[in-house]
Amino acid sequence: MITNLLIILIALHSGSRPAEAEPVFFKPPELSRVAQELVGSESNWPLVFQAAEYQSRENTFSLGIASQEALARFLANWQQMQESRNRYSGLIRNGAGVFAATEVARTDSLHQAFRNMVEKGDIDASVQLISDYSRSIDDMALALEVNRTVDVEARLSEKQGTVEYRRGLIGQWIAASVGNLFREADGVRTSTESTGTVTFVDGSDVELARNTTAIIRSSRLDRLTNTSDVEINISQGGLLTRLSADGIERSNYQISAGSATMTVKSSNFWAEKTDEDRVVMANYSGTTTVTAENEVIDLGRNQGTIVVRGRVPTQPVHLLSAPRMRWAATDSVIVRDRITLAWTPIQGAARYEVDISDSPSFDGWVRSFPSETTESTISDIPTGISHIRIRAFDDNDLRGIESPTYRLLRSTGTLPPYLFLTSGDPAEIYTSDPEYTLTGITEPGSTLKVNGKTIDLTPRGDFSVTLPLDQGSNTLELLVANASGSTTRQERSITRISEKKLFDLRWSSFAEEGRVRFAEDILITGRAYPPLEVVARVGDVEQVVPCGINGNWALSINPERNSDLTIALRYRNSKKVIGERTFRIE
Incomplete structure (x- = not known):
């Protein structure tokens, strides 16, 4: 046929x-x-x-x-x-x-x-x-x-402040723009007030810290094997190497500084030339091989070493642990342009450093604040969202593990108040429960209404409200107004899953009240909800099919006479079952 x-x-x-x-x-x-x-x-x-x-x-x-x-x-x-x-x-x-x-x-x-x-x-x-x-x-x-040509393999993908580059080893330093392409022997440098990120063809990033000069000594692409060979020299300053998955698997990255050469297989590796004869290195993931004075050592995850010219590398040491902010949560809201941060002390720390940035990945503008204590006052904080992280340094200037990223929301009161939800999907929420707890944070001192009902806020602006749900789609309107009268409005859709809809099934064989007439081939179709999947079991045979974008699904079974068919619907991600029924094939 x-x-x-x-x-x-x-x-x-x-x-x-x-x-x-x-x-x-x-x-x-x-x-x-x-x-x-x-x-x-x-x-x-x-x-x-x-x-x-x-x-x-x-x-x-x-x-x-x-x-x-x-x-x-x-x-x-x-x-x-x-x-x-x-x-x-x-x-x-x-x-x-x-x-x-x-x-x-x-x-x-x-x-x-x-x-x-x-x-x-x-x-x-x-x-x-x-x-x-x-x-x-x-x-x-x-x-x-x-x-793309053979000798163009990297570009300036991000910069903050004035970043300069030069063509070759004897070229003139000129201002760089995002998108500039770099060839072998080109140099890139930052000032005391600037940073930059160079992206290579395999998606790997090299982030230049302040007051850093780096030379791309070698950058070749083998078109037959599609592997990259990259060598970067640090003339001064420090850089963070973030290799992509392809970069780790298929490329060869070498960083040289002072008398040390580093072969990097890491998505997070820091190297800094602290003076003419001394280099400190910290590896946060993967592995990095360090060579100096014919001695080779391997750095594992969260290990560091130091190389002084004329000496072999020090044996790997564990990096200092991550400081933790003394906040109750990872978010905080302020109305002034300054804040004093306090964090947990780290044993063995000689000093600390606080970064603040407009980007959660810290690849936009970044300001750093050194501190010899477990407190630091940050000033001139811009309106909007800022991101903060902290790290400790030991007596040898080895960078420790970075803290979690904390979010700081600053509002002047003249702008619309912030409103962030911390529960559920940002677009549409599905639940089988008869009620849903909505949580979030907004500007302290504001008035929040959900579907016209005023909701209490904590002094920090946190809120939590449990809402009863009707079957089907429920629309929530959130309206927050601050003291100046500025407002922010958001809508969220919450769909309460109907078990009746889940088991509104269509059968190719006669079915009634949990009983299905036997046939060698039985087609079952239904319409549920996009985040679900259907599990059908007959004896030892199990089928799993996902629901489509409209919730539609279909499957075919070959049952035996007088057997039981169990159909369950569950969330695709969590595998939580929200409905299950058994049918008798006879």
Whole structure:
């Protein structure tokens, strides 16, 4: 039967319709195999499912002539999509993420749109998106060819303050801009008031601290093996190396400073040339091999060493532990432009350093405040969100482990008050419980209303409110007003999951009151909720299928007579079961 269908589809694709063309039929268990053969992949089964008509009495799907033509048109384009996906992978390996970033983002968006249309069973839209995706791949390839040459492998991706660069070893230092590309022997330097980040083709970052000069001694790409060889020399100052997963696995990164050479296989490694003859190193993840005076040592996670010119590296030592802020939570709100921070003392610490930044990854503007005690007063804090971290240093200037990142919210009272929710998904929340506890933080002293009801705030601006839920969708309106009269309004949707909806099932065999008439093949479909998955068990056989973006799902079973079928619905992430029923096949 399937062979006949393939012959018909091939004929339709070739432009001729066989005289004997007629509707064809297949059973529910054949759906995945039919999808593999007719639309190229089992994952494309919704296209066949949507195009076919289901005849419940015969427990059979049928495909009419028009549906056959539509599937043939998709199949003719599916090979183009597969070839485009292979091209995409190759372009990413060759550096498209750096040199064609805009085109990569657009291509990713088109692929997601294609998968959404397939899941909806929309053949025409899927075919059009295959064509759009192929053209987007061509744009990626062109951008990569134009923007990347053999001797260009890194770019300035972030900077704060004035960062300078020079071409070659004897070039003039000139101001750098974000996006500047660097070749072998180029230099990059920061001042006492600036920082910069250099990104390499494999996605690895090298962050230059203040008052640092670094030279890219070597930067080569082996096109055959697609591996990078990078060597960076620290003339002065310090840098943080954050290798990507590809950088750790496929590339060779070497940092040289003073008499030390470091081979880095770490996503978080710090090296600093504290003076002409002394280098301190701290490794926070992965491994780093340090060589000096023909002596080799390996640094593991949270280990450090020191190299002094003319001496072998010191044996690895454990880095100081992370300080902890004396706050009750990781968030705090202030209205003034200064705050005194206090943190837990670390045994063996000689001094501390506090960083404050507008970025949670500290790759934007960063200010650092040294302290010899466990307190520091930070001033000139800008309005908005700032991020804070603390680290300790021992007597040898080895950097310790960084604290968790703390968030500081500063409001002047003339701007709309802040409102952050700390519970649930930011877009839509699903729960099977009859009530939901909403938590968050806002500007202290403000007035918060949820659906018109005033909610109490703590002195810090925290709040927690338990809300009863109706079945189905519940819309929450949050309105917060500060003392100046400025307001912030947010809406959240909370869907209370209905068990009745979960088990509103459609069967290909007669079913009533927990009993299902036996058939060799039984198709079950339902509509639940996007974050759920369906688990069906018959004897020792278990199937798990995810719900689609609209909550739809379908599965086929081959039961034995007088057996039990258990259907459970659970959250995909937590695996928490929210509904389960057993049916008797007889």
